[in-house]
Amino acid sequence: MCHRRSIDCSKNCYLGLHLGSLSLHGVIVDSELKVIFESLVHYDVDLPEFGTKTGVIEDAAYDEFLCNPVMYVKALDILIESLVSQGADMHSVVSIGGAAQHHGSVYWSDIGLRRLCNLNPIFRLHEQLTNQAFELTRSPTWRDFSTDEQVREMEFAVGGAAEMAAITGSRAYARYTGPQIRKVFRKCPEHYERTSRISLHTSFLASLLIGGVAAINHTDGSGMNLLDIRKKTWSKKCLDACAPDLARRLMRPIKPSRLQGRIANYYVQRWNFRPDCMVGAFIGSKNSEMAGLPGLTDYLMLSLDTSDAIVLPLKIAPVINEGHVLVHPTRPDEYMGMLCFRNGSVVRNAICEEVANGCWESFNQMLDDTPMGNNGNVAIHFRDREIIPIAQGTMRWDADVDPMTQESLRGLPRFEAPEIEARAVIEGQIMHHFSVASEMGFTSDEDTKVIVVGSDAKNTRILQIVADVFNTRVYQRNGPEASLLGSAFRARYAFYEHRECACNCRPCRSWDRNSKLSYDEFFKVPDGLTLAAEPTPGCVQIYQPLLGRCAQMCRVLASKQ
Structure with missing residues (x-):
């Protein structure tokens, strides 16, 4: 062992960021990972000049869901200013971890790159990175599904949907970044030609912090239909199917454990960050939620948020026809499976507004007043075009609807009571999620945990329905939102891996290689889970037949596309 003085980390703080669909959220945690400062910038409310609704x-x-990247730039400026105004000492922040919505892309201009690399601390961020910094000021987000034509073109070019899934972990999807880039190349060739670099929202946020273009990492790159998830390099076949000279614009992908660099001097001079503050590789929101659950193995994570998602760890990368296989954010050579559902909390909030005037207390009382199974009344609400299956519309069946009749194709216009509508939307969503997960091979036993995260994870009535439909125990994650927690955890581990274990003297070079703790081993803390709901006796007998009817309703909606 070397004789260097041990590092005192007790005063260190770590910054976790999440650039979400609706807001930019940030927390500063201390050395014990306790939140000491928190700030939230809501795009619709705090940045009305950008004219957004739901972000x-x-x-x-x-079918287009676009945003102006300058909005995110200004949001970051406001968030840091808010943290400082609360009394946060940014000089104590030694490492920054981050997450952002998946798939969204940003197109840098030459002017933008020059300004990014030469930020002036006298001016605010958005005063320098203006519209001129980006070739597209209306760039696609993960919700955009306007690229069906590009999906077909890319799948045909690589040899079909199965070949695309074998290479990239999923067949081509309209909201994935590859088809979005191809649409820009096809529809706006002059803008594509002038684009110097393309960032995902994750690498874009990191770029703002390091004052240079951050690389895309393997985890987030596996949500683009461009990365070979086994070789962890860009697939030439997929790049050629997407757009010309794309590898240069994307740059070489890096491991999610790599650092992007040190924080830009702009933040040192303007906000008193320390010059050696590290910026890690930022990852997607759902990846970060998984990073917030270190050490767990037999579990399924259900995210109830703007979009709902089911995420589970995988030892190997299977080839699947539906859903996504991504590179695991914290376990080298492992993977994660993800099933995304477009119609999440936006639909729940809309029905709550219709039946309870937006009052969730009244809505929850309606759930209490209706029986498990809703007397056979089931509703599927695909207000936006759903991902699995590809379908859009609303379908309501009561217990008397025969799937073999014309009535089943039309469905019911409404249920007779608002409380029936309330339970129908929640049960319909959860049954749909369970059905798709079961088709993908999900099974559970008495040791399996369903961990619910996201904005609706605190609603105990919804969690009880999850427990009954999945027939397993349901747990909540304590603390801030899971994606933020994952960001803070990864910031803390980055400091351990790259600073505390980074001595290069001869004794330490051999000793550290064998003794460095893995991500899961490092966080020797209680898992932070609280039992929130257990299955109600008799739930299987009630939901088993309803699951089949739910699947039939989804197929009817899909057949109308």
């Missing part, structure tokens, strides 16, 4: 520009086409 996207209102005047876009029905």
